[in-house]
Amino acid sequence: xxxxxxxxxxxxxxxxxxxxxxxxxxxxxxxxxxxxxxxxxxxxxxxxxxxxxxxxxxxxxxxxxxxxxxxxxxxxxxxxxxxxxxxxxxxxxxxxxxxxxxxxxxxxxxxxxxxxxxxxxxxxxxxxxxxxxxxxxxxxxxxxxxxxxxxxxxxxxxxxxxxxxxxxxxxxxxxxxxxxxxxxxxxxxxxxxxxxxxxxxxxxxxxxxxxxxxxxxxxxxxxxxxxxxxxxxxxxxxxxxxxxxxxxxxxxxxxxxxxxxxxxxxxxxxxxxxxxxxxxxxxxxxxxxxxxxxxxxxxxxxxxxxxxxxx
Amino acid sequence: xxxxxxxxxxxxxxxxxxxxxxxxxxxxxxxxxxxxxxxxxxxxxxxxxxxxxxxxxxxxxxxxxxxxxxxxxxxxxxxxxxxxxxxxxxxxxxxxxxxxxxxxxxxxxxxxxxxxxxxxxxxxxxxxxxxxxxxxxxxxxxxxxxxxxxxxxxxxxxxxxxxxxxxxxxxxxxxxxxxxxxxxxxxxxxxxxxxxxxxxxxxxxxxxxxxxxxxxxxxxxxxxxxxxxxxxxxxxxxxxxxxxxxxxxxxxxxxxxxxxxxxxxxxxxxxxxxxxxxxxxxxxxxxxxxxxxxxxxxxxxxxxxxxxxxxxxxxxxxxxxxxxxxxxxxxxxxxxxxxxxxxxxxxxxxxx
Numbered sequence: 001x002x003x004x005x006x007x008x009x010x011x012x013x014x015x016x017x018x019x020x021x022x023x024x025x026x027x028x029x030x031x032x033x034x035x036x037x038x039x040x041x042x043x044x045x046x047x048x049x050x051x052x053x054x055x056x057x058x059x060x061x062x063x064x065x066x067x068x069x070x071x072x073x074x075x076x077x078x079x080x081x082x083x084x085x086x087x088x089x090x091x092x093x094x095x096x097x098x099x100x101x102x103x104x105x106x107x108x109x110x111x112x113x114x115x116x117x118x119x120x121x122x123x124x125x126x127x128x129x130x131x132x133x134x135x136x137x138x139x140x141x142x143x144x145x146x147x148x149x150x151x152x153x154x155x156x157x158x159x160x161x162x163x164x165x166x167x168x169x170x171x172x173x174x175x176x177x178x179x180x181x182x183x184x185x186x187x188x189x190x191x192x193x194x195x196x197x198x199x200x201x202x203x204x205x206x207x208x209x210x211x212x213x214x215x216x217x218x219x220x221x222x223x224x225x226x227x228x229x230x231x232x233x234x235x236x237x238x239x240x241x242x243x244x245x246x247x248x249x250x251x252x253x254x255x256x257x258x259x260x261x262x263x264x265x266x267x268x269x270x271x272x273x274x275x276x277x278x279x280x281x282x283x284x285x286x287x288x289x290x291x292x293x294x295x296x297x298x299x300x301x302x303x304x305x306x307x308x309x310x311x
Numbered sequence: 312x313x314x315x316x317x318x319x320x321x322x323x324x325x326x327x328x329x330x331x332x333x334x335x336x337x338x339x340x341x342x343x344x345x346x347x348x349x350x351x352x353x354x355x356x357x358x359x360x361x362x363x364x365x366x367x368x369x370x371x372x373x374x375x376x377x378x379x380x381x382x383x384x385x386x387x388x389x390x391x392x393x394x395x396x397x398x399x400x401x402x403x404x405x406x407x408x409x410x411x412x413x414x415x416x417x418x419x420x421x422x423x424x425x426x427x428x429x430x431x432x433x434x435x436x437x438x439x440x441x442x443x444x445x446x447x448x449x450x451x452x453x454x455x456x457x458x459x460x461x462x463x464x465x466x467x468x469x470x471x472x473x474x475x476x477x478x479x480x481x482x483x484x485x486x487x488x489x490x491x492x493x494x495x496x497x498x499x500x501x502x503x504x505x506x507x508x509x510x511x512x513x514x515x516x517x518x519x520x521x522x523x524x525x526x527x528x529x530x531x532x533x534x535x536x537x538x539x540x541x542x543x544x545x546x547x548x549x550x551x552x553x554x555x556x557x558x559x560x561x562x563x564x565x566x567x568x569x570x571x572x573x574x575x576x577x578x579x580x581x582x583x584x585x586x587x588x589x590x591x592x593x594x595x596x597x598x599x600x601x602x603x604x605x606x607x608x609x610x611x612x613x614x615x616x617x618x619x620x621x622x623x624x625x626x627x628x629x630x631x632x633x634x635x636x637x638x639x640x641x642x643x644x645x646x647x648x649x650x651x652x653x654x655x656x657x658x659x660x661x662x663x
Contacts, residue, residue, distance in 0.1 A: 209397050216385075231400065
């Protein structure tokens with residue numbers, strides 16, 4: 001390296017720039033490999049599969065076809081000879097899934113916000129303990145947890161036994177295979193994804209602002225609405241996205257707790273890749289449609305954040 | 312004159328720790344009143360109790376005769392300027408200033424008009440639509456002031472509002488705050504640990520230490536007639552000497568200095584025995600040997616506007632002297648023998 005005199009300084013700067021440029025490719029390679037192999041490749045594969053022809057016993061025939069999308073959107077009657085109209089079957093599965101995911105997200109928000117608030121307002125030393133307790137159930141496999149939830153709420157399970165025993169109900173509640181059971185499952189699966197980002201936002205919140213609001217005659221409720229919520233909003237939005245998106249594509253909770261009537265997108269997709277009934281291109285097409293929907297939501301979120309930032 | 316705030320034997324405890332021990336004081340309407348003391352003395356706790364952010368363990372707080380000790384902060388007609396300003400980061404400057412008015416139910420035109428006037432008053436009209444983060448510390452400070460004054464509180468509480476500013480700005484803001492207090496006629500209760508701030512702005516000062524009020528008085532009272540060792544030591548610089556009291560008659564005491572000299576001074580105690588004597592460094596003058604107390608110069612420290620002369624009395628007691636760095640001054644050399652004279656009011660005998 002040249003001596004750091006004023007005349008050689010620009011040169012050494014340029015050479016370090018060149019070093020940086022030549023080192024960039026090997027340094028970025030691992031990142032590109034991971035993104036390429038685990039993100040771009042599988043998604044591309046699904047995209048391609050969705051435009052192929054189905055093989056009857058699962059798999060695909062390498063022949064371009066729009067049949068999968070046609071099946072999703074267009075109804076031609078049972079024998080395919082009626083005039084084309086909009087197919088509602090799958091759209092209604094999407095609608096139901098969105099409603100289920102939205103309900104689960106709302107539930108998570110209603111329970112998660114106070115929980116996060118509680119943890120963030122404990123003494124710093126005890127916050128870690130609470131966060132740890134929140135994450136403990138997640139050391140057990142999601143399938144096991146969902147199945148155990150099934151046992152908890154079934155007709156002669158502990159929940160019904162307790163309610164019957166206390167005399168609150170006369171007959172066991174039919175909870176299993178209902179919308180409620182699915183929402184409970186989704187809520188239980190994704191609650192920490194709501195708690196953690198909100199916790200992070202509340203923990204950073206400067207509580208003197210609440211004092212300032214009270215000092216300026218704001219009631220507790222107005223302080224929450226006008227000061228706290230707008231400031232911790234990024235955490236709330238992040239939590240909602242982290243719960244809503246996986247809930248939308250979930251299949252464990254709907255399959256194990258919801259039964260056939262409460263079919264969601266996740267189950268629909270899973271079905272297409274299972275055993276002999278499968279229709280791989282159709283499953284891939286449903287995945288692509290789901291992903292597009294989620295991307296649109298994320299773009300809307302990013303735009304609203306950028307707008308908030310610019311203000 | 313009317314009493315704005317009457318604090319009656321207010322005690323505050325946190326578990327086993329007592330932050331305030333039965334503090335009583337009255338603050339007059341239209342007064343610039345300062346709570347002064349080192350950190351942990353209870354001054355901020357007292358201010359927060361007036362604002363309503365801390366419960367009163369025991370005692371009463373009266374605001375123009377009405378007991379407010381049990382009221383929630385949003386129901387008290389007092390406003391606060393917070394130490395770190397606590398401006399709402401997601402609201403524009405004008406919305407911050409108008410927030411209190413909005414909460415009090417004023418309509419939008421009134422809010423905008425009054426908030427605009429407030430911003431005018433603190434010279435920030437052109438910043439109305441900015442976010443707090445886009446302002447400098449001094450500007451944020453003014454917004455905080457405008458926000459707290461906008462609802463026209465009966466009493467304004469200021470919690471070390473200048474401590475986050477740099478020296479020049481701090482000095483300018485002192486004058487502005489004082490002016491603002493006189494213009495608005497609102498009672499200001501100002502908390503600080505900076506004695507210079509307290510002396511320059513206040514009508515009266517309460518010096519606090521360890522949860523007790525040590526002394527309440529005008530800046531001149533506090534500086535020139537401190538009641539005890541803590542106040543004399545905390546306000547300004549002083550020489551504290553342990554002395555033997557020869558006699559006390561009325562407000563005058565005859566004391567014997569460590570070197571054996573006897574002097575007469577004002578006194579804050581009437582108990583005989585050994586006490587501390589405060590001698591203000593700027594009230595000592597240097598003269599030739601043979602005038603006053605005999606001493607030897609140890610060191611001369613150049614301070615710009617002043618010179619600090621460290622001397623030793625015959626008998627070994629060290630003293631510091633402040634003399635103005637005037638053109639005619641003769642700087643004594645270390646080792647020189649000199650005579651020391653105590654000006655009128657230089658020395659005061661203190662209670663412990």
